[in-house]
Amino acid sequence: MKEAEITVIGAGPAGLSAAIEAAKYGANVEIIDENALPGGQLFKQIHKFFGSKEHYAGTRGYDIGRKLLSEAENLKVVIKLNTVAFGVFDKNKIGLFDQKDILISKPKKIIIATGASENPLAFPGWTLPGVMGAGAVQTMINIHRVLPGKKVLMVGAGNVGLIVSYQLLQAGADVVAIVEAMPKIGGYFVHAAKVLRMGVPILTSHTIIEAKGEKEVESATIAALDQNWNLIKGSEKELDVDLICIAVGLKPEADLCRMLNCEFTYVPFLGGRIPLHNEDMETTIPGVYVAGDVSGVEEASVAIEEGRIAGISAAESLGYISEEESEKERMKCKNRLKAFRIGPFGSPRQEGKNKVFEEYKRRTKNVK
Amino acid sequence: MRIVDHPILGKIKERKKVFIEVDGKKIEAYEGEPIAAALLAAGIRVFRFTAKEKEPRGVFCAIGRCTDCIMTVDGIPNVRTCVTPVRDGMKIKTQVGLGKWEQK
Ligand SMILES: Cc1cc2nc3c(=O)[nH]c(=O)nc-3n(C[C@H](O)[C@H](O)[C@H](O)COP(=O)(O)OP(=O)(O)OC[C@H]3O[C@@H](n4cnc5c(N)ncnc54)[C@H](O)[C@@H]3O)c2cc1C
Numbered sequence: 001m002k003e004a005e006i007t008v009i010g011a012g013p014a015g016l017s018a019a020i021e022a023a024k025y026g027a028n029v030e031i032i033d034e035n036a037l038p039g040g041q042l043f044k045q046i047h048k049f050f051g052s053k054e055h056y057a058g059t060r061g062y063d064i065g066r067k068l069l070s071e072a073e074n075l076k077v078v079i080k081l082n083t084v085a086f087g088v089f090d091k092n093k094i095g096l097f098d099q100k101d102i103l104i105s106k107p108k109k110i111i112i113a114t115g116a117s118e119n120p121l122a123f124p125g126w127t128l129p130g131v132m133g134a135g136a137v138q139t140m141i142n143i144h145r146v147l148p149g150k151k152v153l154m155v156g157a158g159n160v161g162l163i164v165s166y167q168l169l170q171a172g173a174d175v176v177a178i179v180e181a182m183p184k185i186g187g188y189f190v191h192a193a194k195v196l197r198m199g200v201p202i203l204t205s206h207t208i209i210e211a212k213g214e215k216e217v218e219s220a221t222i223a224a225l226d227q228n229w230n231l232i233k234g235s236e237k238e239l240d241v242d243l244i245c246i247a248v249g250l251k252p253e254a255d256l257c258r259m260l261n262c263e264f265t266y267v268p269f270l271g272g273r274i275p276l277h278n279e280d281m282e283t284t285i286p287g288v289y290v291a292g293d294v295s296g297v298e299e300a301s302v303a304i305e306e307g308r309i310a311g312i313s314a315a316e317s318l319g320y321i322s323e324e325e326s327e328k329e330r331m332k333c334k335n336r337l338k339a340f341r342i343g344p345f346g347s348p349r350q351e352g353k354n355k356v357f358e359e360y361k362r363r364t365k366n367v368k
Numbered sequence: 369m370r371i372v373d374h375p376i377l378g379k380i381k382e383r384k385k386v387f388i389e390v391d392g393k394k395i396e397a398y399e400g401e402p403i404a405a406a407l408l409a410a411g412i413r414v415f416r417f418t419a420k421e422k423e424p425r426g427v428f429c430a431i432g433r434c435t436d437c438i439m440t441v442d443g444i445p446n447v448r449t450c451v452t453p454v455r456d457g458m459k460i461k462t463q464v465g466l467g468k469w470e471q472k
């Protein structure tokens with residue numbers, strides 16, 4: 001088999017879109033994913049997405065995953081599943097392990113689209129069996145069709161906490177309460193309305209203070225917080241639950257960027273430490289691109305557009321597409337991204353991204 | 369507990385049934401599913417005990433990142449059960465500490 005010119009790490013919406021775009025212009029592309037299923041987060045998403053038509057609004061997440069996958073397959077993209085990229089060396093040697101052998105891939109360009117990982121939350125009892133990440137619970141109920149508990153406390157009322165709560169109800173569990181430390185619900189109103197309609201209380205300015213149980217979770221203690229985030233004495237309440245879900249945010253899964261010595265910056269609103277990149281999605285290491293949640297935690301629609309941009313940029317740098325044409329194609333994606341990053345949820349993300357782009361310029365100025 | 373009927377996903381797909389042994393007890397599993405899913409379905413949530421404090425641990429991330437779910441599988445310790453598929457006749461043991469390699 002011919003050696004791939006571009007290796008994409010991660011087969012989520014960002015990675016698949018990047019591969020599709022680059023392959024469309026004629027590049028020889030492979031995608032690596034450590035999962036048995038391609039699609040990344042999409043396969044866990046059983047709700048209908050919103051956004052615009054270009055972003056498959058109204059389509060359930062797993063259907064978007066299937067569409068992208070068949071498009072990639074039609075373009076002869078090589079998809080290697082059950083294969084983990086464990087490291088990158090000398091700028092372009094990627095170490096892969098396919099459960100049997102260690103392989104080295106030596107592409108000309110690398111697109112890192114590894115997504116994000118869940119933040120943990122430490123409190124007494126947080127290591128007990130029955131305390132799980134919300135994404136972990138989602139994997140169990142929607143992919144493996146197994147319910148890890150019956151009476152649930154959800155910690156966090158952002159979109160992930162709200163959506164997974166609703167999916168737990170759909171799976172037949174009882175969601176006893178959702179606690180949120182902030183004074184207001186973080187996620188979209190439609191998602192909150194869905195769980196409220198089902199009678200699930202969302203307690204803002206509340207947090208979990210302890211998980212109790214002999215060998216596994218048998219109950220949870222919650223309490224109210226005042227304006228200064230101090231516990232209000234006497235407000236403690238014990239809830240009869242056997243599953244505690246943690247949904248307190250995601251952070252970019254950027255280990256491979258770290259190994260490559262990419263430069264980083266800190267943007268809390270995008271999930272913490274973000275690998276610096278320009279508007280064409282290239283990192284401070286030439287020939288290495290990022291796209292999707294790894295370049296700042298946002299949404300699938302954003303991941304798709306960023307993936308497209310990274311794919312076009314990589315194809316351009318290999319000479320498959322002229323600068324003029326690629327600029328034109330990228331502009332379409334960039335305009336859609338701008339339209340997406342407005343409003344109370346979007347504009348802080350645009351500001352965060354601008355900071356990343358500016359920092360990239362500042363730090364690469366002296367080098368180039 | 370298995371989610372047999374689901375308002376969006378429909379009825380659970382027919383899959384080949386296999387049997388695995390957990391601490392000497394036979395339990396039912398479905399071909400291709402991760403060990404952790406089969407155990408949770410059977411109501412087993414304690415997978416191991418830590419080396420020093422002997423504290424119980426189970427599934428936390430379900431995607432192979434945290435290593436909380438490791439057990440001894442067919443004599444091999446520290447196997448991440450959330451990303452390891454079941455096989456008929458597999459022998460699984462609750463692990464204590466770092467576990468021990470056992471002769472097969
Ligand atoms: C509960 C929930 C609800 C959501 N709802 C919406 C919504 O309504 N609308 C919307 O637009 N977005 C939604 N999102 C967000 C969306 O799913 C993500 O933003 C999107 O999936 C990010 O895409 P990605 O390609 O960057 O990463 P991912 O989808 O996370 O894919 C990354 C892939 O990389 C693989 N990988 C990582 N590291 C390695 C490695 N070292 N080697 C090999 N493979 C690796 C992973 O296995 C994974 O498959 C939701 C997310 C969640 C959790």
Ligand code: FES
Nearest residue numbers: 428430434435450
């Ligand atoms: S639960 Fe985290 S590695 Fe298995």
